[in-house]
Amino acid sequence: MEVDQLMTVVPDVVRAKVAKVSHMEKPQPTVFDIVAWYEPSAHFKYTRGVRKAFEEMAREYTKSTLLLGRFGGRPVMQTDIQGIGVATRVEIGRLSLFKGHQQALIKGVFDMFRDCMGRELVSGPLERMAIHFSKADSRGSVRDSIRQAFSEAFGEECSFLAPDVDQPDYLLVGHSVDYQTLIQYLSEDSLYHSAHRGRIEKVSRHLNQEVGRYEKHRFHVVPVRADGGIPALSFCYTGEEPDRRVEAFMEGYTGERLSFVERDSFQAERHRYLGLKDYERASRRFGGLWILQSDMARFLSQLEVGSLYLFLDEDLRPEMGRVFTWEELFARQISSSRIDPASRNSQTFLEIVLESLACKHFISEEGDGFRLDEEFGRYQHVTFYELGEFRKK
Amino acid sequence: MHDNWLKRVYAIVAPYRGRLVISMVTLLGLTGLGIYSPVWASRLVGEALPNLDKRLFIQCVVYLFAIQLASSGLSYVYSFQMRILGGRVVFDLRRRMYDHLQRLSLGFYESRSSGEIISRMMNDVNAITSLVTGTALNTLVSSCKALVLLCVLYHFSPKVTWIALTILPLHFLGYFFFQARISHISWKSSEKVSQIYGKVSEVVGAMKMVKSHSGEIRESRALITQLRESYDINLYSGNLTNIWGHATSNISHLGTVVVTVVCGYAVLDDGMTLQQYILLLSYVAMLYAPVAELIGVVQQILPAKVGIRRVFEIMDLAPEVVDPPDGIRDTIRGKVEFANVGFAYSSGDQVLEGVSFIANPGETVAFVGPSGSGKTTIINLIARFYDRGVGQILIDGRDIQEYSLRALRDQMSIVLQETHLFRGTIFDNIRYGKPDAPIEEIERAAELANAHEFIGTLPDTYRTLIGANGIRLSGGQRQRIAIARALIRNPRILILDEATSALDTVSESKVQEAFVRLMRDRTTFVVAHRLSTIKNADKIVVLEEGQVVQMGDHDELIDQDGLYRELYDPEWAKERKRLRDERIEQLAVSNITAIGPPKAARWRSTN
Structure with missing residues (x-):
């Protein structure tokens, strides 16, 4: 007797149970x-x-x-x-x-x-x-x-960090502070711009040197997007009450004008204000990057970041969906100013970087070629902090 | 670690494959004799004695004795080969690891304690040796033995063979239960030993500090805690291994009991002979022995794998600074150029940004700046302890990375603030800079370093022992020996990193005199906090937060209202700051009075 024939003679309740059991996955420990x-x-x-x-x-x-x-x-x-x-x-x-x-x-x-x-x-x-x-x-x-x-x-x-591609079973638990999309980072097209790093560093240095004078206030920046150009950046501070001396000293020593933001309005529009350290980290154009893929952070070394530009067009837009042959990528690498001169002519370098980027799901292999991962546009540039680091931040 | 760890272990043993083959043949011979022995034992009991056959009886005894003698001989050969193999593997591995450690960059040593490195080099290497000498061969032999015995048993009785095999799945269960736990506990054990090594080496190295802070009891307690934890871990590990061993043995006994019962009934009911009974029981017992041996091998492999991982973890580390295989080995003139150099340590923060300067051959360039401004980082980049991140560092117009690392460092000398003298004679310490230097050259270097005079007053002059059990030298004397060591290399580039900052005024003046002679005709880089020592430098590079903020000679810089003058003349800097603060304060107050009492709204952000 066929199963279908059998099912016609069993009551509905039993049938439902059979169906449930037949679709139930085996529990995997x-x-x-x-x-x-x-x-x-x-x-x-x-x-x-x-x-x-x-x-x-x-x-x-x-x-x-x-x-x-x-x-x-x-x-x-x-x-x-x-x-x-x-x-x-x-x-x-x-x-x-x-x-x-x-x-x-x-x-x-x-x-x-x-x-x-x-x-x-x-x-x-x-x-x-x-x-x-x-x-x-x-x-x-x-x-x-x-x-x-x-x-x-x-x-x-919380979010997770996969510290090593060779250990897919092992994750660190921590927090990610989100800055911008990876695409925005690569084209430097967001609120974070390296042009302001000097100002940020100057103010941070002064704050570190004169801790006592500024300890009652907290200092932030407010970036404002400019059409097609570098975003404008203004400094502000918040605390119990405004202090003219704080403003005068900051202007006298760093040349930056501070504006006071009351605590309530600061809290109400918290997303507009960025910490100096966060801005400094997000606008770095050196070293590696933490990239958040959904809930998983992965670290991209400076060399890998340079190689991602091989998949971008001249206007620094990602060529999503385009499959690059190895030869095309190598030709781009030779002429790329983003890649260290010592590595530009190295085929081994390209092979190692491509393998690593594929392991980390930034690119995927398609036939003999490589293309950006479908989720690439959603990847976020973040800083991953382990639990203790985040608390001290 | 690479997955093919067995392949890597084989690569270590490969040069001794001849000995490995001899050992293997010997072991197989031993196994064969072991399998052959029950045949004569069963004939003795089952055939010679019941039939009162004296000839056969004597023959059995002689054969059994001969088998015993042959086993003993083969066993000696096997142990001898294993001892040689084990010794050579340890030697090779430690040599390779030590060579590799020498090539690793400074960053590696800054992130690990010396105790941990020593522990990996000594303890973990031993684990690999035990794997190679004991475990690997035993695995092969036990597997072969089990296979042969299975065939022999099957030949005599397929039914008993199947019965004997039914208990094997229980062994697999044991394996799945114990393997992850034993691996992990082995790792913890190795880690704990590393920590203990690290603690001991750190405390012994800082004994003066420990004693001066009455920290002896505290340090003892700290170590006792670690030792107790190590004891607990080892106890737990031993217990797990023990339980697993007993479980294995009991599973085998269970099999033997089942076979004994089945064969016993066969003797009682089905007419099986006593000889067959003894033979089958012997083979079943022998079949379980290699299985138990294999389980024992796994118990040894698990900790050995941890050792292998820990050793290869170091061996797989690539040096951050790579020596080009066909690097330039020319003698350099000493022109050093930094072009827009940036550098960040692996922690992420940028230490240098856009640093540019030129040091012409024979010039003295000094770096000054507050702590953390990047002075020592520049020195580390010149000596190629690290590689620059961005920009270029050129020596005689060629990128520093094109030079052979050894050839480059052979033409450099570094004198640091903390002088490290090796335990040995003064003669050997100075000659460390140039091992083939004749004694005249050593004395000449000591004279130029202002050290010859005080060395002459020592009991054995240049042959006086320094360091542990030797004579104690003052800071100035040690520094002058270090200068002689630097001088004897006749370097084209000389680096003095805070070389006089730990000295008193009298010692410093003697060392300074030596420096003047040392710096002649060489490109010299000086890092100094005491600015009086760098007044005569041809060029002073003033650094702040990793950037060059001023550059020039002393006369130019002292006239400028800048960081150099602040550092050189702290009183002036303090006064200037006071005046500036007052002015800002006045401005702030006048602004407030001009507009009335402070109103929060006036400074509120309009954002």
Whole structure:
């Protein structure tokens, strides 16, 4: 008897159940190994008392240890010597068989990391966090669960960093500060422009030199887009009340006129005001870049950034959809001013960079050629901060 | 690490493949003898004794003794070859790693503790050796042994073979349960040992500081904590390995029990002979032995893999500064040109931006500026400890990166603030700059460095030992030996990085005299905080936040209202700042009084 014939004689309820079972995916076990590092302290002592208290706390968070990866289901605390400081590290592994359970499972771990700080069992505030599970850099839905768990546990959004293309199972958890799209960066066509770097650096330097004078206020910039040209930039400050001396000293030493912004209006239009450090970082035209691809940050070295220009036209617009042959790219590389003179004539250099860009999903291979990734237009230029760095920012 | 780690390990062993083959043949011989032995044992018990066959009995005993003798001989040959192979692999690996470490750039050493590097070079290399000498061959031999035994057993009884094989999946379960945990714990163990090495080397190096701050007890406690953690990790690791070992053994015993029962019933009910019974049981026990050995091999491979990863992690690091294979080796005249040079360390912040200057042959160029202005970075770029990010650095009109690194550094000498003298004689320390220098040249260099006089007063003059167990020298004396060491190289480019800042006035004057002689006819770069020492420089480059803000000689710069004068004459700078602040304050106040009391709205942004 054919299946269809069989289905005609079974009641609807049974049929529905059969259909559900036949479409149900086999649950794949995912082993999450999670590690948290805490800030080092020269005064932290890993005493018997701390060990005991941690053991007690660990019992609350322990789950069955069967097949739970490298760290087992039981939390373990260890220390790392960092110069004269001692940093604590808490490790735990959890197994998830069902997709719906992952979020709660991971949240439990995040809660424990927070609890360690609350009970003062660790050397300092949470500094870094890493998470390891199979094919982490390509499993967006699992990462979503982790992000939601992080958001519930810490009350803030997080993003991930894949520190090494050779380790697709390993992610760092942190925060990304968004500046502009990658395309805007490449064509220097946004609010961030390197022409203002000198002014920013001058003001920052002066603020660092005269900390006491400016400590009651916070300083920001307001970039305003100009048609087809360099954006205009003005400096402002905010605080309890305006201070004429602050303005006069800043103008006297840096030549920059400050305008005062009241706290309320500053908060109301927070997005308009940019920190000096952020502007400085976003307008850099040297060194590598952090690029956010959805929720995953990847680092592009200076050499890789230079090679991305091979896929842009003369007006610095990305040639989306165009498939470049290796020969075309090499011809462009030879004449490119964005690539280091020592590497321009190197075929090996081009091969290495193309392989790396493809691994990081900036370009994709199509037949014998290469093209920009379909999502390239959505990639964001960001700075990725690990948890501790972000807190100190 | 590259995935093909086995290939890489083989590449290390490849030069000794002859010995490897001998070892393999010996081991196979040993295995063969081991398999052959039960045949005679079973004949002895099952055939000679029941049939009262004396001839066969003697023959069995002689054969068993001969097998034992042959095994012992082969075993000696095997151990001897392994010892040689292991020793050579350790030697080669450590030599390669040390050579590689010498080629790595300064950035590498700035980011790792010496203890960690030593730990990788000594401990982790040993792990590879144990893999090569013990594990790899055992894997092959155990696999072969298991295969042969399986065939032999199948030949005698296919049914017993299948029964014996049914318990093998349990071994796989054990593997999946333990392997990730043991790998990870091995990594932690290696890391912990590195940290302990690092801690000890740091504390021993800073013992004066530790004692002066009464930090002995604190440091002891810190190390005890680390040792205790290391103990815990090793205990846990040992426990895991132990449990796995016992689990393996019990699984094998389970198999043997099942086979014993099945064969026992066969003897009782189906007329199996006692000889067959003993033979089958022996082979089943022997079949499980290589399986257990293979599990043991895996237990050894897991920590060894960690060692391999840690060693190759260093070996795979490419030096940031690359020496061109066909680099220029010409003698240089000493013209150095920076053209719009920019540089950023890997941390991201730009240290130099648009730095340009020219130093002609024989000129003295001084770099001054506040801390963090980029002076030492420029020196590091001239010595090619790092490569520039953007712009060009030219030496005699050719890019610095076109020169052979060694040829370039052979024509440079550097005197740093902290003088490092090696443990040895003064003679050897000065000759470090030029190993083939005759004694006359060494004495001449010492004379020019104002060191000859004080060396003559030492008990063994130039052969006096310095450093540990040797004589103690003052800062000035050490610095003058360092100058002699620099001088003996007769460099075309001389770099003095804060070379006198740690000296008292009397020592400094003697060192300065030596410098005057040292700098003659050489392109000299000087970094100094005491500006009195660079007054005579042909060119002074004033740096601020990585940029050149002033350039000229002392007379030109001192007349300008700029950073150089601020640094040279702090009193003037303080007074100028005071006046400027007053003026700004007056302007601010007058503005306020002119427009009335401050109103927030007046300064509010219109944005």
